[in-house]
Amino acid sequence: MPKVGMEPLRRQQLIDATLKVIDEVGLARTTFALISKEAGMSTGIISHYFGNKKGLIDATVRYLVSQLRVKGVYTDPLQRLMGIVDANFAPIQRSRASGRAWLSFWAQSTQDADLHRLQQINRKRLxxxxxxxxxxxxxxxxxxxxAETTAALIDGLWLHCALEPERQELFALHAKRxxxxxxRFLLQFATSNNARER
Amino acid sequence: MPKVGMEPLRRQQLIDATLKVIDEVGLARTTFALISKEAGMSTGIISHYFGNKKGLIDATVRYLVSQLRVKGVYTDPLQRLMGIVDANFAPIQRSRASGRAWLSFWAQSTQDADLHRLQQINRKRLxxxxxxxxxxxxxxxxxxxxAETTAALIDGLWLHCALEPERQELFALHAKRxxxxxxRFLLQFATSNNARER
Amino acid sequence: MPKVGMEPLRRQQLIDATLKVIDEVGLARTTFALISKEAGMSTGIISHYFGNKKGLIDATVRYLVSQLRVKGVYTDPLQRLMGIVDANFAPIQRSRASGRAWLSFWAQSTQDADLHRLQQINRKRLxxxxxxxxxxxxxxxxxxxxAETTAALIDGLWLHCALEPERQELFALHAKRxxxxxxRFLLQFATSNNARER
Amino acid sequence: MPKVGMEPLRRQQLIDATLKVIDEVGLARTTFALISKEAGMSTGIISHYFGNKKGLIDATVRYLVSQLRVKGVYTDPLQRLMGIVDANFAPIQRSRASGRAWLSFWAQSTQDADLHRLQQINRKRLxxxxxxxxxxxxxxxxxxxxAETTAALIDGLWLHCALEPERQELFALHAKRxxxxxxRFLLQFATSNNARER
DNA sequence: TATGAATGAGCCTTCATTCAT
DNA sequence: TATGAATGAAGGCTCATTCAT
Incomplete structure (x- = not known):
């Protein structure tokens, strides 16, 4: 019997290769030939594991979404807010590829119902x-x-990072910002509370 | 019978057709055949006027950028800020097509130096x-x-509009927001000014 | 303006090339590459004129069906019967290719509704x-x-011709037979008529 | 746990699965994946037992040919003729699959020397x-x-059954016909004999 | 004996681009 | 100036076959 338990490994290898290729040439020029070459496998293996190109892309997006989950448990609400921000900037900070990929997937989501759903789920969770x-x-x-304005601010700052992938200093700067x-937003209400209390 | 002086008209018709097609099928599936059919012209005319596909795309982006210019002259700084916001939401509010197109072009700009430059110029102007x-x-x-945070907020809210093209009410809501x-941001400084003045 | 009126010519050239290739390698191994090479054109031209492979195959079958029409006008019923037989054996007699192609199309017609319909129309006309x-x-x-038995006999004899394409003498022999x-079948009724008349 | 003496059983199971798949999707779309799934075995087993696809197809045809043997022993020549007809319609009457498969194999036989030989042997025996x-x-x-005309009539009627697999009543009708x-053919000679005898 | 993961050649199809008209 | 027929490279995808286990 051939090796068992290879499937999860192979799938992840292919997803990693896909992200790398998207980073290098863009989603529009991402081909089976480039991905399989990057992964050191044959072109057929992609269809074998993901059915077709859409299957691979969907799996890759799902992987990216899963990377955004907030790590750690916070008891303090303010600390938790900061943790959410960090969780959203962490992947793009770890690898330039995910930023570019996200952008491509967002653009594609206006034409692809599955991607659109994934993107909505992600936004709702945030x-x-x-x-x-x-x-x-x-x-x-x-x-x-x-909540909605903060989400938009995260997206906007994040977008700037993705559009300027060479300026790696932006990741930390924008998370901080x-x-x-x-x-500062919270301070407003603290101030007015104080004012009212006085 | 060929006419003289048709060039600017033809070019604009093709750019409009391009935006319409991108809105309908996405940049990835936008083809000369679809564009020329939408414009009621032949496929050859595109290469004739724009050289190649990249030439058409660049011209289309340049047209979108030009649409973002702030209309009107403001003497009051606050009024001017509001005008900037309106100018940035106006095109997407006018036609769903431009939102989708912008998103595609942004994604593409990470792979295309010319698009990247156009996008940077636009951002710097904002x-x-x-x-x-x-x-x-x-x-x-x-x-x-x-300035930079506000720019990011505009982009983030705008992005949400582009990703939910069916929810037309978002355009006005997000501009307002x-x-x-x-x-509210300005109020902070007004408050602290008052506080200091007291 | 490019050459006009090329379409019917090109379509017929491609149908002829298709029949030749089917004859040479069989329907299963008939590819765009072989057809376009045989026709001296590019592979793209086939999709250009017929949409896709099925479009080409359907057009080819329709051409074969059209070739079976009875030529000439007969007043004598017996002469007309002989004319029908001749019309059914004529195409296969003219070119070996059509016999093989018919056989392939018949086999395929159990899986393809359009081919099945064409084959039924043909049979009903006969x-x-x-x-x-x-x-x-x-x-x-x-x-x-x-009528039905004669149709079956024509098909059966014709089938034998198609299965033995090298034995060209079968075409005339089977038509005669x-x-x-x-x-002889008609003679039966003539005999019994005579018997009754007697 | 591998068993000894499984080979004949496995081979027959795979041939049965092949016939079923050909019936369902046609010879052109019959793949190892479908056959092995239908048989509940792995894809590798087919190459293991039959060498390659051609080996499997040839074995399947040989099986179909073997099914056509006249059952029973007849002393009366006329009864024997009826028995031959029954033997030729029996397989297609038993399972729709064999009719479709035969048709595909006939079409293929013009391109495959082995299939052609099998088909000739079968015809000669008939x-x-x-x-x-x-x-x-x-x-x-x-x-x-x-003999030859009767063979052609059997083929022609049989062909009609294969082309109209949904109309199961045709099997009995055409055998009868x-x-x-x-x-009726024999009656001719009986009549003329009688005439002469008189 | 039996598996099924992996391969890679070859298929149909798409599409930007060219060019004779 | 304008056409659109024609090209052919490149894409996604299929599938018979191999081979380590």
Whole structure:
């Protein structure tokens, strides 16, 4: 019997190769030939494991989404907010490839129902996390807007990182900037609370 | 019968057709055949006027960039900030096509030096405009951060619009939200100014 | 403007090339590469004129079907029957290719609704022609069976020709044999008529 | 745990699976993957037992040919003729699969020397059987033609059954029709004999 | 004896680009 | 100036066959 348990390994190897190739030539020029060469396998293996190109792309996106999960457990809401920001900047900070890939997938998601769903799930999770963390910190009527605006700010800063992949210093700078912005935002309500208390 | 002076008209018709096709099928599936059919011309005319596909895409991006210019003259800095926001949401509000196209071009810009340059020019102009308007309103040491963060917020909200092209109500909502956020941001400094003045 | 009126010519050239290639290597190994090489054109031209492979195959079958039409006008029913036989053996007699192609298409027709329909139309036309010609010659209650059995005999003899493409003498022999059989069949009723008349 | 003496069983299971798959998707789309799945075995086993695809196809044809042997022993020549007809319609009557498969193999036989030989052997045996049975019944100078024409009629009627696999009633109808035709044919000579005798 | 993961040649099809008209 | 027929390279995908286990 041939080697067993190779499937998860091979799949991950192919996903890694896909991310690398997308980083190098862009999603539009990403071909089976380039991916299989990068992975050191044959072209047939991709269809074998993922059915077709869409299957590979979907799996790659799902992998990227899974990388965004918040690590660690936070008891302090503010610490949790900072953790969310870090979790969203971590992958792009780890590898330039994921930033470019995300951008391509977002663009593609307007034409592909599955990608669109994945992207929506991802966004909803982010907003849900933010909402949960903002709630103890600010008045209820501002929570929704705070969460959605913060999500947009993360996306916007993140987008800038992806568009300037050579400027690696942006990753840390923008994560920092995002945290500062949140803290300043919270300060407003602390101030007005104080004002009211006085 | 060929006519003289047709060139600018033909070029614009082809650019419009290109945007429409990108909106309908995505940049990856945008072909000369679809564009020329949409424009009611032959496939050959595209190479004739734009040299090759890249020439057409570049011209289309340049057209989109030109659409973002701030309309009107503002004397009040705050009014000018609001005008910048409106100018950035106007094109996507006018036609769903430009949102999708922008997203595709951004993704492509990581692989194409010309697109990258166009995208950088656009961004620098936005930040320059924001900087100019923030300067009279907040302390000098916060201007740069305010401009860049606001630019990111605009991009992030705009991105959400582009990713949810069916939800047309987002265009106005996000423009509004962006303006509210800017005003609240300015309020901070007004408050602290007042506090100091007292 | 490029040459006009090329389409019918090109289409026929490609159909002829297809028949030749099917004859040489069989339908299963008939490829765009072989067909376009045989026709002295590029591979792309086939999709250009026929959409896809199925389009080409369907057009080729339709051409073969059109070749089976009975030539000439007959007033005498018996002469007409002989004409029908000749019309059915003529194409295979003219070119070995059509015999092999027909066989392949028949085999394929069990998997392809369009081919099945074409084959049924063809068969119904043959039986209709035979019925029309038998009617004045034999009692009404035997016409249907005579037509269907004769159709089967034509198919069976024809099949033998297609399966032995090297034995070109079979074409004439089987056409002759078919006619003899029909005449002998008619003789039966002539005899019994005479018997009854007596 | 491998067993000894499995070979004949495994081979037959694979041949049965092959016939089933050919019936379902046609010879052109019959793949090792489908066959092995149908048989509940691995893809490798086919090459293991039959060498390659051609080996499997040849074995399948040989199996079909073997199914056509006349069952039973007949003393009466006329009964024997009817038995030959029954033997030729029996397989297709038993399973729709064999009809489709035969048709595919016939088409393929024009490109494959081995298949062609098998098909010729089969035909010669049929004609030999018919000749042997016709000889006591009709004048010697008509035997050859009677045998060959009857063979063609059987093929033609059989072909119609294969092309209309949904119409299962055709199997019995055409077998019957074939027998009637033979009897009417024999009647001719009986009549003329009687005439002469008178 | 039996497996099924892996290969890679070859298929159909798409499409930017060319060029005779 | 404008056409669109024609090209042919390159893509995704299929599948018979191999071979380590």
């Amino acid at each position: 907003i849900s996390n933010l909402t949960y963390s903002f709630r103890p910190l600010i008045p209820a009527e501002h929570v929704k807007e705070a 995002c945290k500062v912005h949140i803290q | 930040i320059s405009n924001l900087t100019y308007s923030f300067r009279p309103l907040i302390p000098a040491e916060h201007v740069k951060e305010a 962006c303006k509210v956020h800017i005003q | 039986i209709s022609n035979l019925t029309y010609s038998f009617r004045p010659l034999i009692p009404a209650e035997h016409v249907k069976e005579a 078919c006619k003899v059989h029909i005449q | 004609i030999s059987n018919l000749t042997y049975s016709f000889r006591p019944l009709i004048p010697a100078e008509h035997v050859k033609e009677a 074939c027998k009637v035709h033979i009897q």
